[in-house]
Amino acid sequence: MTQHLVLFDVDGTLVDSQHIIHATLVETLARHGREPLDRAFMLGGVGLSLIPAMRRLLGPEADEALVAAAAGTYREVFHRLRGDPAHAELLFPGAAEVVAGLAARGDVVLGIVTGKTRRGIDYILDRFGWRAAFATVQTAEDAPSKPDPGMVLLAMAATGFRADATLVVGDTSWDMTMARAAGAGAVGVAWGNHTPDMLREGGAQRVIDRFEDLAALVGAPLTAEAS
Known part of the structure; x- marks a missing residue:
């Protein structure tokens, strides 16, 4: 597998x-x-x-x-x-279900790449009961700021994955550029802080409108969408 x-x-x-x-x-x-x-x-x-x-x-x-x-x-x-x-910071619709579903799959390992500090992400992991769900957590204290690929490269090194088996999911062009600079796949979400056009300009290969659409993209061939 x-x-x-x-x-x-x-x-x-x-x-x-x-x-x-x-x-x-x-x-x-x-x-x-x-x-x-x-x-x-x-x-x-x-x-x-x-x-x-x-x-x-x-x-x-x-x-x-x-x-x-x-x-x-x-x-x-x-x-x-x-x-x-x-x-209060709330989860986007479908986030809890998608994280749980992917974490339960035998062919998926989950990680986080965030501009938050370690203190900030610890709060989120504890609040939503996600400690066991994510095998690697890379923060602003571990690597240069996005769009530098450092966080993705550290996550791959920590888990033993190659770039061609890695997918980054984010809401900004910074995430997409970071992913592509690391050689990883890049999926943007349409409900965040940058528009779909900005995501595509940053290198997004897919932009999804619902979290439920993500599972089918894991492991699927991705090609860049037109901006």
């Missing part, structure tokens, strides 16, 4: 965290004397590690001291808001 490694992004792919991330970004900007930006632009940086995300948000005129300070503010605000039920 041929084995396959399926690597999931988290925010915007498995977990609907748009509300809490947007609220955190708005407060972070305000505390550093900045006005809110376009919501889609602000959420478009989700998936990047925190420092690159803050650099993108603050613009090229921001010095590294401001970027670092804003990153610290973001961490503080995010962890405070996470304790408020109004900002």
Whole structure:
């Protein structure tokens, strides 16, 4: 039986965290004397590690001291808001079922590649009872920020999989570019932070509208869709 490694992004792919991330970004900007930006632009940086995300948000005129300070503010605000039920992070429809179904398959090993910190992903794994489901978890603390392929390469090395047996599932162009740079397959999800066109431009070979469509793609030949 041929084995396959399926690597999931988290925010915007498995977990609907748009509300809490947007609220955190708005407060972070305000505390550093900045006005809110376009919501889609602000959420478009989700998936990047925190420092690159803050650099993108603050613009090229921001010095590294401001970027670092804003990153610290973001961490503080995010962890405070996470304790408020109004900002609860929920799973996208079908996420729990798809993770459970793939984890039960004898031909699939699951992993995570996320821009979250280790602390952030530990919270998610514990909250949703996913500790046993994922054989490898790669975070912003383990490799350079997406779209660098480092997280995917580390996940493959940790599990013994080659690129041609690895599939990355994510909601941003950063995920798709990361996957293709590592030689892995790339499947985008249409319900996240980047549009289907952005996903295809980033290298997505398929874009799915429902989580239920993912299982049939694991192990299937993928060719790039037209953008």
